[in-house]
């Protein structure tokens with residue numbers, strides 16, 4: 001008998017019709033203002049209705065201003081926000097718009113509402129839907145025509161992805177976070193190690209992560225080329241979910257947990273690809289280049305492209321260093337920064353803000369450094385304010401913003417100026433991602449906070 005991976009178990013439970021590409025049932029469809037307008041327009045043109053409006057939830061995140069709520073950054077953004085509101089109203093879809101208590105980054109609000117659950121299939125017109133895999137769900141980004149298909153049928157035609165195992169052995173050393181782990185795995189495996197796969201993160205170091213940490217790790221699975229990542233659910237998952245507004249309650253909760261406990265890869269399941277990574281060797285990391293795989297420890301130096309034996313890699317590194325204005329051999333600790341951004345669906349949850357605030361308490365950002373903290377959702381913002389974290393950030397000289405994607409993607413008015421260097425807790429450091437000519441270095445929230453204080457790359461242990 002073929003032993004099954006977790007991916008296969010969940011997939012098999014959702015196949016409506018088998019084929020070269022299966023038709024699979026979708027349990028939750030998340031929507032935001034940027035990728036959904038054309039899909040709704042297509043639906044309207046075809047004269048079709050939304051099949052299961054109750055299984056769709058929408059929010060505004062990519063385009064929204066984070067300093068004042070009234071003015072979207074431009075006419076295009078204003079239109080997208082209005083069109084989302086109109087489409088949700090016309091189709092009876094739950095919307096958490098700007099100004100409402102449920103608003104936030106789409107990948108932050110699903111888990112916090114208890115909508116993201118083990119064993120489910122979740123899609124969204126956004127590649128970082130992978131975040132939801134932290135709960136043991138198959139969650140991945142889809143394109144516009146697929147959004148329309150899911151709206152119309154609550155199903156999706158998709159090829160079963162190959163399962164890949166990334167086993168993280170050992171323990172993360174003190175001060176090393178899930179973000180450092182994600183960057184470390186990317187540096188070891190490369191940005192194409194998981195191409196087309198669904199990565200199951202496993203092993204003791206993954207089991208030891210909080211749900212926030214698992215979300216950060218799965219969020220960055222797509223940076224390895226994977227369709228998504230996931231972690232088998234366990235007591236950490238159940239504790240996080242229990243009591244959340246949309247989580248099952250009473251007897252239904254007990255039944256759900258009993259079912260969720262069966263969701264794991266069989267001991268002798270065969271994975272298409274495997275990678276083993278030792279957590280014990282990790283240190284806080286920072287990217288030096290223009291893809292998330294190009295990182296070194298904060299106490300490391302900018303690598304020399306000439307050391308690369310692969311001509312393609314060498315050319316990519318040379319181009320990255322030219323864009324980033326860095327020279328081989330420079331100590332990362334000597335690289336000064338202009339902006340620090342703490343936010344994005346990678347690192348804007350309450351645990352991330354607590355980690356940053358712990359570093360900033362009683363300290364100030366260095367002269368000339370601009371710092372922004374953008375909570376991932378209104379709920380995260382509210383929790384942080386209850387704990388007084390907003391006052392810690394303000395006292396340290398950070399701007400305390402309203403929730404949204406903000407400086408993760410330069411389409412909402414929050415950008416890094418050309419030539420400026422930003423330590424960012426987001427997931428992508430591509431050329432121009434934070435604005436034309438902006439130079440992005442990916443780090444953890446703790447490293448971002450320490451860097452803001454030092455004015456150059458630093459870890460909390462350096463302060």
Ligand code: SF4
Nearest residue numbers: 128344345405408409
């Ligand atoms: S925070 Fe960044 S990566 Fe996440 S959904 Fe928004 S734009 Fe995408």
